Amino acid sequence: MSIISDLIYFDNPAIWDSFGGTSSGIGGLTWQMFIWSVIVGLLVITWLIYNLIFFRHKEGDPEPKDALKAGVFPHERGDVKIELTWTIAPLILVSWLTFLSLAPLDYMWDIPDNEEADVTVEVTAGSWYWGFEYANDYEKPDEFTKCSSNINCLEVPANSIIRFNVTSVDNLHAFYLPDMGIKQDAVPGLNTATWVDTSIVSARDEPYRIYCTEYCGNSHSQMLAEIYVTEVSNA
Numbered sequence: 001m002s003i004i005s006d007l008i009y010f011d012n013p014a015i016w017d018s019f020g021g022t023s024s025g026i027g028g029l030t031w032q033m034f035i036w037s038v039i040v041g042l043l044v045i046t047w048l049i050y051n052l053i054f055f056r057h058k059e060g061d062p063e064p065k066d067a068l069k070a071g072v073f074p075h076e077r078g079d080v081k082i083e084l085t086w087t088i089a090p091l092i093l094v095s096w097l098t099f100l101s102l103a104p105l106d107y108m109w110d111i112p113d114n115e116e117a118d119v120t121v122e123v124t125a126g127s128w129y130w131g132f133e134y135a136n137d138y139e140k141p142d143e144f145t146k147c148s149s150n151i152n153c154l155e156v157p158a159n160s161i162i163r164f165n166v167t168s169v170d171n172l173h174a175f176y177l178p179d180m181g182i183k184q185d186a187v188p189g190l191n192t193a194t195w196v197d198t199s200i201v202s203a204r205d206e207p208y209r210i211y212c213t214e215y216c217g218n219s220h221s222q223m224l225a226e227i228y229v230t231e232v233s234n235a
């Protein structure tokens with residue numbers, strides 16, 4: 001697969017797999033964001049170094065007529081072609097990346113409602129803990145044995161759609177599960193929601209980590225919780 005077609009095609013499972021990802025679509029996007037950042041970065045840095053070296057003022061150089069003067073915009077240096085290029089090229093690039101972002105954003109924002117989700121979890125953030133409560137009289141399967149309390153520990157079934165209703169009892173926090181690619185603000189007085197399909201991660205005995213990713217005071221960095229993804233026979 002050539003680098004050109006990698007840049008053009010949104011769907012690229014092979015490359016996403018090598019990035020340790022979970023979905024071909026989102027992986028294609030991540031790869032594109034990365035490679036375009038490298039290309040733009042290289043162009044800018046090369047251009048900067050070229051200008052630093054070739055336009056450096058040397059001893060004995062005469063003062064040019066378009067020399068920079070404090071407070072005066074050097075109109076003589078204008079170049080319509082360059083101006084148009086660095087306006088239009090980034091515009092096309094940003095429009096393209098925005099277009100690519102629509103599909104994964106739509107996927108993320110298409111949150112299953114309580115009936116569509118296999119499990120709905122009420123997530124309550126407080127300084128500094130995560131509280132979890134199953135909603136809709138969900139009956140905990142017998143296989144769920146890993147959490148001794150519903151503070152800072154959550155167990156969910158594998159291969160299931162989990163909806164999280166998130167809120168906070170005091171100040172801003174943010175519910176963050178990097179392994180599953182989700183993050184949602186926890187705002188006092190506001191009910192936010194997010195969801196995950198647990199088939200994107202493997203069921204295992206060790207937990208996945210949950211972090212707070214909105215600075216919320218002294219013990220923000222210790223505001224950690226665990227989520228276990230457990231194989232359930234009748235899920």
Ligand SMILES: [Cu+2]
Pocket residue numbers: 172173174212213214215216217220221223
């Ligand atoms: Cu925090």
